[in-house]
Amino acid sequence: IIELTGQMIGSMIRLRKLLLDHNRLQYLPWEIGSHSDLEELSFHGNELDTPCPEVLAGGADSLLRYIRKVNQGMLTHNLDLSSSRLSLFPYELRSATMVTTLDLSNNRLIEVDDALSAMICLISLNLEMNSLISLPSSIGECRRLIYLNLSKNKIRSLPENLSTMVCLEIMRLETNRMIKLPNFIKSMMQLKELYLQENEFTDIGAEVKMSSNFILNPTPSQLMELLQDTGPTGIELQAKILDS
Template identity: 30%
Template sequence: MVGDGLNSPRQQGGKAKSAKSDPQFPDKYSMRNTRVLKANSKNLTELPEDIVDMACQELVDIVSLQDNLLTKVPSELQDMSELLTELNLSKNQISFIPSFISQFSRLLRINLSGNLLRSLPMELSGLKMLRELNISHNRYEQLPTCIYELESLETLIANDNQIQEIDATDNGLGALPKLGTLNLTNNNIQIVPPVLGNLTSIDELHLSGNPFRQPRHQILAMGTASIMEYLRNRIPL
C-alpha cells in the first residue's frame, strides 16, 4: 500500500467528506476484517474525527489517504499513534510533516510521495522500526539528515526530486546497515561518490536520470552489482 504509484491524476476541488455524507464510507465491517482504513480519492481536505474514532474501535493499523486534497497531516491521526504500522499520505498537497510524527513508534512503512515537501523534522528519526520511506515526487534538494538515523530502514525511495548530492559517509547513508533499496533517479546529482560502492547492503540501486557523467549509462544499464563494482574500483588507494 505504501508503494502505490503516481499514475492517476490528482483530483481537484470538492469538500471534505464525512461518514454521514457518504453512506458507503467508511465500511466498518471491512475495517474490522482487514484492519485497513482506505480513504483514497475522496477529495478530503481533512480527516473526519468520527472516521478516526471508528478506526480506533476496529484496531485499524493501516491508513491510506492517497490522492486527496490534504494540506497537512491530519492531527486526528494522533489517536491512532499506537496502532499504525503503515501510513500512506501520497498525492496530496502537504508541505510539512509535524513533529508529532515521532509518536507513531510502530510505523514500518510511510509513503509521503507526490506532495510539496522540502524537509522532514528531526523527530522522524525516532521511528526506529521504520523499514520503508517513500519521499519521491517532492521538492527535496537534499536528503533530510533525520533519515540517516533510521537504523531499521531497508528501502529509501527518493526519485523525482531536486537532490544534488549523495552522502555515502558513515554519517550519511553509511549509517543505515539494512539499506537494501535506494532509488535516486531523476534528481540533480552531479557526482556519484565512489565510497557508495562500499555499502554492501545495497542490492538495488537506481541512479538514472541525473546529470553526472560517471558511471556512464552503459554501466547503469548493467545493474546494481556492476555499478557498485565500478564505484569500488574508483576509490582512491
C-alpha cells in the same frame, strides 16, 4: 439535538430511516455505517464540521458511503479512504486507535492532523498523491509503522521525530520537493528501502551512509558521488536506478 453518540445509534439494530434535519450537530458517529438496512439519511440544517465539505456536498448518499467506509475500516482495522476527495484530515481518526493500515492516497490533504499520534497500532500509512508540504512532529508517535508512503506531494523537509520510528523499513519520498536529506536519516538503521526519485536533490552523498538497501533514482554523476562517498570499505549499499 447537539450530540448523537455511537452507542445510541448502534443500539438501533432495525434502523431504516434517520432524519436529523435542523439540529445543531457538528459530528455524525461512524457507527451509523453499521446499519446495512439504512435507506434514508437526511442531515440538512446542521453545522457539521466533518466529514470535509466535499463529502457533505455530495448529499446523503455520499455521506453514507463515507461513513460505511469508516465503519468497515474500524471493524477490520484496515481503513481505506483513498480517492475520497478529502481536503481535511478525517476527524473520525481520533478514535481509530486500533487501525493498523490507513490509506489516504489520492485526496486533497494539505496537512496531517496531530490526531495521527493516537493511532499507535498503525503499521502502514499511505499519503501518496496529496498536497502535503510537511508532516507534524506527532508522526513520530507511530512507532510501529513499517511502511510510509509520502510520494507525489510537495514535501520539502521531514520532522526530526521521524527518527524515533524504530520499525520503519520502507519510506517512499519520490516526486516531492526535497532538496536535502536530514542528518538524522543515517541513524535509521532499520530502513531497508528509500525511494527518492524526482526530487530536487543536489547532494545525496553524505547523508546516505547506513546499513540499508536504497532504491534511488539519482543522475549518473550523483550516483558516482554516492558510491565514492561510501568508499570501497564503506557500509553496504545497493543503489538501484529505477526508470521513471
